[in-house]
Amino acid sequence: MTGRTSKKADAHAALADLRDGAVVAIGGSLFHNKPMRLVREVARRGARDLIVVAVTQASIDVDLLVAAGCVAEVRVPYLGLEHHGLALNFRRRAADGRVKVWDCDETQVIAGMEAAAKNLPSGWTKTGVGTDLPNSNPDLKPVADPITGEPMIAVPAIRPDMALLHATRGDQWGNLAYAGYPFSDVLIAEATRRGGGKVIASVDEVVPASTFTADPFLADIAHILVDAVVEAPWGAHPCSSHGNYQYDDAYLAHYQQSARDGEDAMRRWLAEHVHAPESHEAYLDRFLTPSRLAALRRDIYARQ
Amino acid sequence: MPANDMPWSWPELAAIVLSRELADGEVGSPGGSRSEIPLAAARLAQLTRAPNLAIITSAAGFVANMVDKPWSPLVSSTMDWRNVYAGTEAVLPSSGVFHTRRDWFFAGALQVDGHGNINLTRVRLKDGGEMRGPGAAGLAYSATMAQRYFIYMHEHSRRSFVQRLDYRTAIGFGDGPGSREALGLRGGGPALVISPRGVMDFDERTLRLRLRSVHPGQSVEALVANTGCELIVPSVVPSTPAPSEQELDVLRRQVDRGGVLRR
Numbered sequence: 303m304t305g306r307t308s309k310k311a312d313a314h315a316a317l318a319d320l321r322d323g324a325v326v327a328i329g330g331s332l333f334h335n336k337p338m339r340l341v342r343e344v345a346r347r348g349a350r351d352l353i354v355v356a357v358t359q360a361s362i363d364v365d366l367l368v369a370a371g372c373v374a375e376v377r378v379p380y381l382g383l384e385h386h387g388l389a390l391n392f393r394r395r396a397a398d399g400r401v402k403v404w405d406c407d408e409t410q411v412i413a414g415m416e417a418a419a420k421n422l423p424s425g426w427t428k429t430g431v432g433t434d435l436p437n438s439n440p441d442l443k444p445v446a447d448p449i450t451g452e453p454m455i456a457v458p459a460i461r462p463d464m465a466l467l468h469a470t471r472g473d474q475w476g477n478l479a480y481a482g483y484p485f486s487d488v489l490i491a492e493a494t495r496r497g498g499g500k501v502i503a504s505v506d507e508v509v510p511a512s513t514f515t516a517d518p519f520l521a522d523i524a525h526i527l528v529d530a531v532v533e534a535p536w537g538a539h540p541c542s543s544h545g546n547y548q549y550d551d552a553y554l555a556h557y558q559q560s561a562r563d564g565e566d567a568m569r570r571w572l573a574e575h576v577h578a579p580e581s582h583e584a585y586l587d588r589f590l591t592p593s594r595l596a597a598l599r600r601d602i603y604a605r606q
Numbered sequence: 607m608p609a610n611d612m613p614w615s616w617p618e619l620a621a622i623v624l625s626r627e628l629a630d631g632e633v634g635s636p637g638g639s640r641s642e643i644p645l646a647a648a649r650l651a652q653l654t655r656a657p658n659l660a661i662i663t664s665a666a667g668f669v670a671n672m673v674d675k676p677w678s679p680l681v682s683s684t685m686d687w688r689n690v691y692a693g694t695e696a697v698l699p700s701s702g703v704f705h706t707r708r709d710w711f712f713a714g715a716l717q718v719d720g721h722g723n724i725n726l727t728r729v730r731l732k733d734g735g736e737m738r739g740p741g742a743a744g745l746a747y748s749a750t751m752a753q754r755y756f757i758y759m760h761e762h763s764r765r766s767f768v769q770r771l772d773y774r775t776a777i778g779f780g781d782g783p784g785s786r787e788a789l790g791l792r793g794g795g796p797a798l799v800i801s802p803r804g805v806m807d808f809d810e811r812t813l814r815l816r817l818r819s820v821h822p823g824q825s826v827e828a829l830v831a832n833t834g835c836e837l838i839v840p841s842v843v844p845s846t847p848a849p850s851e852q853e854l855d856v857l858r859r860q861v862d863r864g865g866v867l868r869r
Contacts, residue, residue, distance in 0.1 A: 331665065334685055358665045359743065380743035385640075385682035393738045403738070405727055407746035408665060409704055429747040432777040432789045434727070452790035482687065483666045486700050545687060 308474040309531050313343040313582065316502045316530040320464055322350040323374070327415075327462035327494060328363050329487040330541065331356075332384060333549040335480070336363040337468035337504045339537035342585070344466075345370035345576045353377065355460060357415060357486035358408050362540065362557060365389040368401055369561070369568045370576065377404040377460070379411055386554055390561035391568060405439045412486070414460035418493035423459055430455040461497030465490045468538045469523070470546045472505035476528030477514045477521040482545025484522045491527040501527055504534040506543050534582055536590060539598075547598040553589065612823055614849055616802045617867040618857060619821060620758055621646040622849045623800055624712070627756060630656040632709035634752075637664045637743070639714035641684040642866050643758060647712075649680075649693075649861045654853065662706060663690045665744055667698025672860075680862045704744070708752040710797075713745050713776065717768050718757055720815045720835035721785075722778025722796035722808060724749075725771040742775045749776035754797040762801035764834035767815075779813040803829040805846055809838050819846040 369391035413425030469478035540550040560571035579585035624647035636644030678692030715724035816838035
């Protein structure tokens with residue numbers, strides 16, 4: 303009998319298949335469960351012309367990839383930095399046409415992802431009827447429901463070539479557990495795998511497989527949907543690992559200030575935060591101190 | 607923003623006025639830009655007149671009620687752990703979050719027009735360029751399906767209240783009476799618009815924006831002068847009922863001790 307194959311991988315190997323022009327889905331939402339360790343690796347690799355999809359909401363994850371010149375098209379229902387303001391790198395590059403925008407609502411992306419997950423050509427939704435969304439985005443087709451004739455919108459199946467997720471814990475076989483909300487990560491994994499794409503997950507901690515067999519309800523995403531597990535402690539930083547540690551608001555404010563200061567300032571920020579650290583460990587040693595880590599662990603309900 | 611020398615801030619006034627719109631037993635989602643305002647409105651309603659109100663956190667499925675729960679801080683980031691776990695009793699799976707019933711939700715916007723259609727996508731600038739907004743988020747969906755919704759505008763000017771939107775991201779009453787019916791939309795459309803100057807609703811017959819009240823310290827003339835879309839102005843426009851002592855007390859001592867709404 304041959305042994306089972308471990309899916310543990312380092313970030314570099316896990317992203318080896320990423321080709322320019324790929325459709326990349328990023329999990330989490332807003333400042334939560336963003337696989338930032340993997341996002342930084344994508345930027346370090348100098349990927350180009352990516353089509354970036356977020357099922358619900360994106361923030362620094364997509365804005366950073368845009369700033370790094372990795373992105374040709376953004377398919378994101380909300381892209382902003384919440385209380386820090388608009389996504390300025392995205393705004394700049396969308397304004398001068400360097401980045402194409404696929405206008406959409408959350409439920410339209412969900413319809414497209416669900417179609418992919420079910421191996422159907424399109425997903426139908428009521429969302430967008432009577433709006434400009436199907437005018438500015440020709441992929442959103444106004445259709446009539448064949449049963450009742452009422453107006454609907456058809457969204458083509460969205461089949462990511464690669465999904466990047468961040469979970470709290472995982473094992474070497476690819477089972478993933480989230481301490482907080484999994485957001486739409488399950489759907490992203492289903493849509494990506496069904497369409498033949500690769501699902502790459504960073505986790506704060508790789509735990510023994512017995513953790514999952516001891517409680518089969520622990521896994522939010524089953525290993526059959528996952529291709530690679532990358533151990534990355536604090537790997538969502540500066541975003542939160544929902545329920546495990548908070549987002550780093552001071553770091554996000556500094557990022558936003560650099561974005562505000564313009565493209566030269568952003569280049570310096572990327573050089574310092576993305577390109578200079580030679581490894582994830584080097585990044586952690588450079589930007590996180592024990593007292594900062596302690597602060598990020600405070601205010602977590604589960605610990606109160 | 608017009609000057610405000612009242613003993614409450616604009617976000618506090620918005621939270622209090624909006625909380626009065628929420629009825630006991632309803633289910634809804636706070637959201638939009640500066641989502642701490644509608645979140646405070648919903649918690650305030652639960653702690654004053656609507657103890658059976660249920661909050662579902664935005665696009666995540668945290669179902670919360672603050673009645674008899676330990677105090678929890680109000681913070682700016684919608685899905686901050688401290689926000690979503692405050693008073694949460696159950697969590698909906700992500701696959702069910704969107705189709706679970708919503709009696710109401712909240713929307714911010716870059717622009718609103720006289721029929722309550724909103725733009726969150728892009729605005730044309732005078733120099734010919736355009737400014738990108740954050741995008742639809744889930745508002746194109748909610749505007750189609752939820753029972754009613756409230757629009758809160760942080761700026762009340764001729765740039766934000768416009769005759770014609772630069773982009774229609776989410777539909778209100780469309781082009782007027784009959785629009786929503788013709789499209790087969792489920793929900794009832796926008797119920798109310800609040801700005802730092804006043805409160806507006808929609809005329810039942812024409813579905814046009816109508817001035818309901820001006821806030822204490824604001825004038826009808828200034829509000830009208832700063833409105834770029836058609837606005838029905840009744841001959842008598844009352845003042846927005848000022849926050850009561852009880853409302854301010856519960857808001858500041860139980861909902862927003864940290865003063866997020868006063869920043």
